[in-house]
Amino acid sequence: MTRLFNQRQQAALMARRAQGLYRQHAVFAGGMLNFASNDYLGLSQHKAVIAAWQQAAKAGVGATASPAVVGFHATHQALVASLCDWLGFEDALLFNSGFSANQTLLHTVVEPQDRLFQDKLNHASLIDAGLHTKAHHRRFAHNDSQALARLIKKHNAQAGQDWVVTEGIFSMDGDSAPLTELSALCQQQGAALILDDAHGIGVTGEQGRGSCDVAKIKPDYLMVTFGKALGIGGAAILSTQQNIDYLRQFSRHYVYSTAMPIAQAAAIQCAIEIVRWQPELREKLQNNSAYFDQGLRQLATEFGELGTASMPALMSARMPTLAIKPVILKSSVRTMHIARHLAAQGIQVGAIRPPTVAPNSARLRICLSAAHTEAHIDKLLNELRHALAQPQPIENLSQELAC
Ligand SMILES: Cc1ncc(COP(=O)(O)O)c(C=O)c1O
Structure with a gap:
């Protein structure tokens, strides 16, 4: 006999899948260009x-x-x-x-x-x-x-x-x-x-x-x-x-x-x-941040869909964001699609969907590190450009990894 708690859990899991919000762990593949971690100074590998x-x-x-x-x-x-x-x-x-x-x-x-x-x-x-x-x-x-x-x-x-x-x-x-x-x-x-x-x-x-x-x-x-x-x-x-x-x-x-x-x-x-x-690590992160911001600003002009929501964080006069760069795409499916495209090109970014963030504010959470080079950032921005230019998919992406 299926007990009540099993039924409740099954229903909740089905609803998660149907909403495209199902989360799965994937083993992080070594060799990927990592823009998803919080290792802002690269110290995990020091x-x-x-x-x-x-x-x-x-x-x-x-x-x-x-x-x-x-x-x-x-x-x-x-x-x-x-x-x-x-x-x-x-x-x-x-x-x-x-x-x-x-x-x-x-x-x-x-x-x-x-x-x-x-x-x-x-x-x-x-x-x-x-x-x-x-x-x-x-x-x-x-x-x-x-x-x-x-x-x-x-x-x-x-x-x-x-x-x-x-x-x-x-x-x-x-x-x-x-x-x-x-x-x-x-x-x-x-x-x-x-x-x-x-x-x-x-x-x-x-x-x-x-x-x-x-x-x-x-x-x-x-x-x-x-x-x-x-x-x-x-x-x-x-x-x-x-x-x-x-x-x-x-x-x-x-x-x-x-x-x-x-x-x-x-x-x-x-x-x-x-x-x-070793303040040079923070300086490197700051340089990477400015380099990325410049590239993202360019992308934002090319693709209006990056949305105004990402811009105040990018341009904040009080204190510009340093390591965490949210690119708010709103749609969970679109966010997953772009994250998947980037992963196929060897680039890992966070794909963050509700309920972690507010409804209709799904985003790529791109994290910079002092360990990144400008060539790494160029690769990310180029692949982001390709992904944004693609039409939105209609396939079911509910099995994808996300936070
Ligand atoms: C603002 C904030 N506080 C606390 C935590 C939890 O820290 P920990 O990962 O060490 O459990 C996190 C983790 O993501 C966080 O972002």
Whole structure:
């Protein structure tokens, strides 16, 4: 007999296929030109980082326990010290993923009588965490500090704490939050600011210190990930001694989970040194970004269909996008078709469809890296031109890989 949960799941899977939104993992084929990863500085392949991992792994591969038991080693301690020195915070906690760090942060610090205001385009890890708190949870219009100010005013209450949560650089649009304005607003209103700088850390700011350094602000909590510009994986939350101590006591994700592997911590520390002291990687990324923008602008004039939505991100006066280049094609089928054409030519780009992004805003998410050359970018732009010139397909593309 088919049970109810099987029927529900079957129906949901069928609906996904019918909408052209079915996701599948494909094994990434080596040798492809990779414009889909978040390895913005090419550090996942850096010899020194690999050597640091290998060297540390000689002493054993696993942390063997929660950090609250015997899983916190000298290598973790050294990484925490490096992070605090680099980013200017008193203390930090390490996590195995940014998703987990965001979940635990909101679960642990936000209380039922509080109000939680999140940018509408915040990452799923933040939105989900917010939905699971018992606080009054509201999303404000993307990057709109005036809308946030109105919301805070409207939901003003005597009891509880106001929390504002935003990303530094948004993962699917590549644009930057107005952090100076948001931080000033939080100070005025007594709200606490939580910043997820997954896509800013390593990429912007002096010594790659990220969005805080660019905006000259200090949030109450900063979450950074190591799986993007640092090329490895894992995450950290940084804050004051007391705030981190509170998390160390009460964060269930931290206390009841095996600590990050020691070799991973050693590799991250090595990657931080490279990020800090080799600014040429960021300069290369900036040059690649300007080169790509010029080519995309040309394509946008040739093909009006690139859509106005991609242009503000491309041309943003406040801070031009650096590594993340969304090309918004709107149609999911069209997006899949173009991604498939590029893949056939040996070029991997992200094909992002709803519900990851808003309905009718499917896009190619093109990510640049310091490891790309101008010849790589030329190849991408030429193939994009060919793909855009082709008529839209009518075949069923629901089996394709996408996010
Ligand atoms: C803004 C943002 N926060 C958090 C995460 C989650 O980080 P991780 O991949 O380390 O789980 C991501 C990952 O895509 C992200 O884009």
